[in-house]
Amino acid sequence: MTGVAATGVRVLGLVLRRCLTMAVTLAVISALVFLVIKLPPGDYLTNRIAELRASGEAASVSRAELLIRQYGLDRPVYEQYLMWVGLWPGPAGFSGLLQGDWGWSFEYDRPVAEVVGDALWLTLVVNLAALAFVHAVAIPIALYSATHRHTAGDAVVTVLGYVGLAVPGFLLALILLFYANRWFGLSIGGLYDPAFTGKPWDWPKVRSLLAHLVVPTLVIGLGGTAAMIRRMRANLLDELAKPYTVTARAKGLPPLRALLKYPFRMSLNPFVADIGNLLPHLVSGSVLVSLVLSLPTVGPLLLEALRSQDQFMAGFILMFTAGLTLVGMLISDLALVWLDPRIRMGAR
């Protein structure tokens, strides 16, 4: 049908235009990120050299000075920036973000890609688990509480929600860790038993990962669950009062079917629009909990990199999160186009 084809062309156009603006946005963000990292006086290496001089380790000083030349840290800031992006020839030719070289972590004395690699996907696993938990728990509760407004059940859920919002995550994490260790013999902290460190991913290690996932999922998810119940309930209450909900009842639809087909579907829009904020949160969020639970995720790495001015490391993580934000926004826009015909047709 022509309508479908026209919509297809429109969506394709949307994607292309958005990719273009995303590229421009990323370029601007990269400049800002670099600027912010460079703002404090000195960098990792000059600080290190000063430290080494103070302790009289002259041999190491020359090694650090070599690194400074190798990474062009003695060049003007704009050159450094362009080299980092990959638009300026460094000592090793064009080698920057555009070429897929994320740079060197001075702190770990290893390439950034190596340091971050494992942490990235573990972060995604932890936070996706938390996200799934939030939705699986919050949506049914919100549906119940919106349709049973001002009943005892609604009140109980509301109070629990507030408690969930108010309890500090790291505190809950400590308590849960303690009992998980005492009752189930789970090792404290980390995402798998220390015995598996450096081992290949076989079944026992995955099982250990799953067992260790429970506490972080609960802790990270709980605050989000409470917030989501509140928002979902409020959205639903708005939609439940709309005339089309009454129309559905007047048609003789069973209550649950009417609820899911009309008000629930309508109330999803704000959440879909939120994906853009959610994705970067998956990486950089939950730093405090990760620290307390000593999870090998990206959050603590970023914190450390920023503190020690490990510039390529910090720069890469920040760029990665920015990229995720943009991708998330594209996904949410496309999902809205798919979900909501009003947006698809460009009306109102």
Place this chain on the structure above:
Amino acid sequence: MSPLLSIRDLSVAFRGDGGPVEVLHRLSLDVARGRTLALVGESGSGKSVTAQAILRILPRAATITKGRILYDDGGRSSDLAALPADGPAMRRLRGRRIAMIFQEPMTCLSPLHTIGDQIGEALRVHTGAGRAEADARTREALVRVGFPDPARALTTYPFELSGGLRQRAMIAMALILRPPLLVADEPTTALDVTTQAQILALLARLQEETGMSILLITHDLGVVANMAHDIAVLYRGRLMEAGPLRTVMRRPGHAYLRALLDAVPRFDMAPGERLTPIREARPALPAARAVPAPAGPILRVEGVSRSFTLRSGRFWSAPRNVRAVAEASLEIRAGQTLGLVGESGSGKTTLARMVMRALKPDAGRILFDDGRGPRDVHGLAGGDLFAYRRHVQYVFQDPYASLDPRMSVRQILSEPMEIHGLDPAIRRSRPAELMAMVGLDPGALGRYPHAFSGGQRQRIGIARALALEPRLLVLDEPVSALDVSVQAQILNLLKDLQAALGLSYLIVSHNLAVIDYMADTISVMCRGRIVEEAPRAVLFRDPAHPYTRTLLAAVPDPSLDHPLDFAAVTRDLSDPARWPEPFRLAPDETGILQEIEPGHRVRRSAARDARAA
């Protein structure tokens, strides 16, 4: 034969802060088979609550406290009031045996689901029909309600349709299972007058075809006179009067219905005849004052045009240009009223906004004469513009949205005076005068808008517009958001104020009866063009343009002697390309206004002259 539905002793109460509030008190009425019962009343009379009680879709806070609702389902009578509201027995009746249509076809349809999905849904739920069968039956239903392209309509969304088509879709949805009873809650109130006539004609035809009964809830006695077989009048939750339409309308036994009939503007009113509001506003009018009147017209609009650019949904296609107003000209004499009539989208509000200088015209001039000679409104600047703002004031359609709920009435009334830097002594004393002028108690100045009814709020809006002693009031649908019983009160007030203060009015409305009652001269707008203008008496006696004629023919008259000609209104004449010669206009053609008698001008195509020449 026993009635299809009979309500006995029905009482409904809402939970309130101070205990239950009874909104329906021991109502008894019958809906006969194959007939239409009109349930008439003002807002708050309990007519919608009755409909919701029948379908058991009352709001959560409301409960049926007493009485029975007996529905005869093929010889088996069941008491709806006794069934669990969302139980299977009630659900089997809803949509299948009793269906309902609502006032707002836009908000009653889900914007996320196609028309086809929503119409076929009742069928799938009640009969277990599959997609394909539901689609086929939906297409049939769409044909029955007069959809131009039913196959395409299946996959369209409500926002792609006009108001009239949306309401047709709602009707198709309600009637797909051919229920014996249709409850229609103000089904045409949100529609334009020609669309309303078409929908009414459709309902009448469907009733003839299927023999269904209709419970028609409305406040419009014109609709009642044209649709109903029986009538029941509600007032504050109590039944005032019920019976066959002819008996009741010809000899209303109850004072309330008589009063309601007298409060509605009619076309056959004698010149100078006043409406009799149910509750009269008692304005304390100042003595008539001499206003320096300009020699010529106070406002002249000369060949004004305005286009809007619509960004289309497609990403690469060029934006569309829509001419909202095309070379419109108007003239208002000092102390007189010009009525601007048109349906939604005709450009009448755009024109009013340009007079207010809220929008800039693309071409043409708007001349205002404050007694010192006409000057172009859009050329004013600085102090002259500030003075113009004082002279021309606006009264809005929606008395709820146009008053800031966080400002007291005193603040609302004195704000314009503060802006214009009036003497503090006047600022203190004038709000009380203004309140008295619109018939409100000056003692209520400290209260906030929510403490007032719709009609009272509209009077506050008028008082605010009068605060700066303007010369010209632009009244944008001043009564269309109000109950009939209050409309007369506001219209009379506006007339009295005009006489006392020497005001000139530009009144914009889609309601021809209101314009007829208020205006000295009338301009009819359609698709951005003024198609006909004439003194009031002439236009209604002798309309020349086919569009004006359709518009007039579509107004339901409350008297039983002027029934709507349903055959005439089903022709859609809102498209200039479909007008008969010599009126037909090409899409971009403006045509010319031709004077056919003094003061009576009609737009027709200029192309014909060119061909003849």
